[in-house]
Amino acid sequence: MTAKNKKKRLAVGFVALGCPKNMVDSERMLALIAQAGFTVTQDSDNADVVVINTCGFIAPAKAEALDAIRHAVNLKKKGSVKKVVVAGCLPQRLGNRLFNEAAGIDAIVGLEHRDNIAQIIEKTCSADKPVASLSRFHKILYDDRTRFRITPRHWAYLRISEGCSRRCSFCTIPAIRGKIRSKPLPLIIAEAQELVASGAVELNIIAQDISAYGRDLKSKLTLPALLTELAKIPMLHWIRLLYLYPTGVSEQLIETVADCGKILPYFDIPLQHINPHILTLMRRPHSKDRLCRLIENLRTKLPGCVLRTTFIVGFPGETDARFNELLDFVKWARFDNLGCFPFYPEQGTPAAKFPHQVPDLVKKRRLEQLMLAQQQIAFEKNKSRIGNSLTCLIDSVNKNHSATGRFFGQAPEIDPVCIIKNCSTAAGSFLETKVIGSKNYDLLCERIKY
Numbered sequence: 001m002t003a004k005n006k007k008k009r010l011a012v013g014f015v016a017l018g019c020p021k022n023m024v025d026s027e028r029m030l031a032l033i034a035q036a037g038f039t040v041t042q043d044s045d046n047a048d049v050v051v052i053n054t055c056g057f058i059a060p061a062k063a064e065a066l067d068a069i070r071h072a073v074n075l076k077k078k079g080s081v082k083k084v085v086v087a088g089c090l091p092q093r094l095g096n097r098l099f100n101e102a103a104g105i106d107a108i109v110g111l112e113h114r115d116n117i118a119q120i121i122e123k124t125c126s127a128d129k130p131v132a133s134l135s136r137f138h139k140i141l142y143d144d145r146t147r148f149r150i151t152p153r154h155w156a157y158l159r160i161s162e163g164c165s166r167r168c169s170f171c172t173i174p175a176i177r178g179k180i181r182s183k184p185l186p187l188i189i190a191e192a193q194e195l196v197a198s199g200a201v202e203l204n205i206i207a208q209d210i211s212a213y214g215r216d217l218k219s220k221l222t223l224p225a226l227l228t229e230l231a232k233i234p235m236l237h238w239i240r241l242l243y244l245y246p247t248g249v250s251e252q253l254i255e256t257v258a259d260c261g262k263i264l265p266y267f268d269i270p271l272q273h274i275n276p277h278i279l280t281l282m283r284r285p286h287s288k289d290r291l292c293r294l295i296e297n298l299r300t301k302l303p304g305c306v307l308r309t310t311f312i313v314g315f316p317g318e319t320d321a322r323f324n325e326l327l328d329f330v331k332w333a334r335f336d337n338l339g340c341f342p343f344y345p346e347q348g349t350p351a352a353k354f355p356h357q358v359p360d361l362v363k364k365r366r367l368e369q370l371m372l373a374q375q376q377i378a379f380e381k382n383k384s385r386i387g388n389s390l391t392c393l394i395d396s397v398n399k400n401h402s403a404t405g406r407f408f409g410q411a412p413e414i415d416p417v418c419i420i421k422n423c424s425t426a427a428g429s430f431l432e433t434k435v436i437g438s439k440n441y442d443l444l445c446e447r448i449k450y
């Protein structure tokens, strides 16, 4: 039996956790595993090897990863799984300590070793003691081409850089993923062309901070210049901007979006907070005035644009008055979509040691209050869309003869959707619809007949 045939008999299950950046890593690892001759199985509870690609960014993500690891280790004890391999942010953050946090792991794989996943699996299968593939440094800029896609055929994530050079006081990402490394333009274009050739009509541009793209490149290429090049790709219809740092939303970027129909007027700008004292403590150098002007400017230059943001409540030093300032701002700004997290004091971050930590119960109450205020805004916005025509990208056709789709203001996975009744149009098609109602956060639409 050849080595390749022997490998073919080994079934590898894959558990992909974490954010879209991690999903790109998962898709790349899956392709490398398949290319090496292993059989990729969806039944990870009965696989020879289970690979868990983890997130370790905040406490709930770490807890989710540890749950998945313990589940796989239990299956190993029962004999249905032989080896458990843990990759991604959690091993990068915890290093060899992870072997103690979840006993029974056979291999840990740091971020720098992503592209060696097949060789690591092979080594683990023949090793009688745990294997650790870890590096402390963050130098590698991955080539993300050739992926085994987890996302549907018609949309994909396109990562344009890795790491982050900002130093927000609450964030573990720079320590886990290192400083920014932008991909060169030809590599991004080649990857985008590959994704489009495989059926993607929508590309979601991701990075820790996409607005910082190019700062570390000798060419000093900027995000607007990159987007202009991407927009030239035939058959690519939607380009969506996720994760913009507020000060990175330049006039040039706004003009580029206004001039190019393919770049959606959808801005995902995590603001984190609005109170000046909290922003200073967070080490985020923008003033409340500047943020208000940014929102007004976007809505003036791009009427009808969709704004998404994220906030942290219960940051150390957030008094009732400072929280109320945030709440008032949310009511004023009327974001289309909003996410909110309680502050997690992550080990190794400056904010974890700040005085005036906020009790968990207060954080929970503030989060509920903020999301309730946003719910009212979202429902009012949905009502105001009734009667409007929307071009929807169909994501799936459901059993009850309805389809699920999204208009340009709805990003995949995180935003609400459009439910289109009496529709059997194939996923990946664009359809003209009219909004006829709403159901919670979702829009109810019908097909426009010509």
Ligand code: SF4
Pocket: 164, 165, 166, 167, 168, 171, 172, 173, 174, 208, 209, 245
């Ligand atoms: S910009 Fe985002 S990824 Fe970078 S340090 Fe701040 S919160 Fe973390």
